[in-house]
Amino acid sequence: MQALYAQLLVGLINGSFYALLSLGLAVIFGMLNIINFAHGALYMMGAFCAYFLLNLLGIGYWWALIIAPIAVGIFGMILERTMLQWLTGLDHLYGLLLTFGIALIVQGLFQNYFGSSGLPYAIPDELRGGMNLGFMFLPIYRGWVVVFSLVVCLATWFLIEKTRLGANLRAATENPTLVRAFGINVPRMITLTYGLGVGLAALAGVLSAPINQVRPLMGADLIIVVFAVVVIGGMGSIMGSIITGFALGVIEGLTKYFYPEASNTVVFVLMVLVLLIKPTGLTGRAA
Amino acid sequence: MSAMTDDTLPASPRTLRDEMIVFAAMAVLLAIVPATGIYPFFVMQALCFALLACAFNLLIGFGGLLSFGHAMFLGTAGYFTAHALKEWGVSPEIGIVIGTAGAAALGLITSYVSIRRQGIYFSMITLALSQLLYFIYLQAPFTHGEDGIQGIPQGMMFGFINLSNPTVLYYVVLAGFLGGFLLIFRTINSPFGEVLKAIRENEPRAISLGYKTDQYKLLAFILSGTLAGFAGSLKVFVAQNASLTDVHWSMSGEIVLMTLVGGLGTIFGPVVGAFVIIAMQQYLAGFGQWVTVIQGVIFVACVLTFRRGIVGEIGHYFRRSL
DSSP states (O other): OHHHHHHHHHHHHHHHHHHHHHHHHHHHHHHHOOOOTTHHHHHHHHHHHHHHHHHHHOOOHHHHHHHHHHHHHHHHHHHHHHTGGGGTTSOHHHHHHHHHHHHHHHHHHHHHHHOSSOBOOOOOGGGOSEEEOSSSEEEHHHHHHHHHHHHHHHHHHHHHHHSHHHHHHHHHHHOHHHHHHTTOOHHHHHHHHHHHHHHHHHHHHHHHHHHHOBOTTTTHHHHHHHHHHHHHHOSSOHHHHHHHHHHHHHHHHHHHHHOGGGTTTHHHHHHHHHHHHOTTOSSOOOO | OHHHHHHHSOSSOOOHHHHHHHHHHHHHHHHTHHHHTOOHHHHHHHHHHHHHHHHHHHHHHHHOOOOSOTHHHHHHHHHHHHHHHHTSOOOHHHHHHHHHHHHHHHHHHHHHHHTTSOHHHHHHHHHHHHHHHHHHHHHOGGGTTTTOBOOOOOOEETTTEETTSHHHHHHHHHHHHHHHHHHHHHHHTSHHHHHHHHHHHOHHHHHHTTOOHHHHHHHHHHHHHHHHHHHHHHHHHHHSOBOGGGGSHHHHHHHHHHHHHHOTTOSSHHHHHHHHHHHHHHHTGGGTTHHHHHHHHHHHHHHHHOTTHHHHHHHHHTTOOO
């Protein structure tokens, strides 16, 4: 049973990353009509940002948790201003191709300077050790990642679904021209939205740094799984992205326990099943 | 799909005569390659990728479907052909048939799943399916995992064509490429191709005119996958190995890049793009990951400033469709 709980926890952690990343993808897709292929590369940049902060400037984990998403978010906003905004009105596929190119550039540059092996990032002192829950041993850092991710996801949901800013955002997703007529600066909102989505990816990167090590290609395979998560959940609903992300993480964890050979493929197989049964995705609107 | 067609399609209607002339010129140029002293291995490799990119272009350029998983057909056919040649000792032509049939079967299955969603979802689904296949091949014993299948015998085609002779192999690969190219050319100019273009332009309208668009897309996907697989089978004889690189997502990205550089939706663009990208990889082979960076830069530059691609720009300049 110990092993089962351990795999469940790993599943929950992966689920947190799926949720944070697919949430960002959904928010960006809503506003920019772009599937952000660079999301995995920006997640990796978040982790590297934390690594640089610690090793070059001596700034620890807690500050990195704030600084890295902001820094990578600003980088994202520069990308949006200099490149992505020129794609407005073009076919969706150009956004995918452009961001794929950006991902190749970023990952290639990091591979040039840091190779492909992992760099260690230590767990902060406050979160070391573990707790005995009676039925299992819980490493505190892992518990922290799950709880903190959940809080961030719910805060994002609250921001978009329940605040005035979020209402403007949703309105601009539906009809940007009309929202502009009300005097709201939609292009700036689009830039900030991209920054927010990218910031969430970078935050996931910082959270994963102590668990998965910091590697230039850490986001490359992850983003493909997240795409499958997005296809399963659909991008129409924020809460849908969060729940699908966590659920698929847990299912993956269970697969690792019961049938480890399929743990790499289970999310993709589920995607195929969902497409056969309900092609629009579990919560999605028709694309 | 209106935005894409405004930007990529040439202004004038297509003229078959121009295309025939260019095709003849291309065939002659390629036929005299062995006499020029150019390293035939490079050209053979480029020809395989050119056919692969043409097959991919049939989907995106004429059907409006961006497949981000076309490496799965390349890799599947490669593994099937390589396994049949090495373990079962079949003759080359049977090996090619087995590999191509494998890709066709894969196309049948994957198209049924992936055409259920349109646009950007289609791209994500094809990418996810190819990743699924990547992990299957990573674990399947017959692919030998990370090592791949090495040292594949080239053999005697039809019992008398000796494929281990580079010049002979070159003409066999060239014949395969030209055959595949003509099949795609014929498809594009057929009533079937016209309906595909109609679906790309305006799918709801095509549906309202009574076309069962899903069946057209299904058929186009299977045809594209089969031809991509045929290219993968040919490539086995050139490279004499089959490895995981050919199923990896970065390979799918390279296929997209070749077509984008040459010109999405042009007939000769993918061929030009394949030669440009393969040549670039050849020259930059010693620069490690800089190749990836440069590929990324080309992607970005093409999308931002050069959406018609090389052949598309030339065609636009001469107001011809190539």
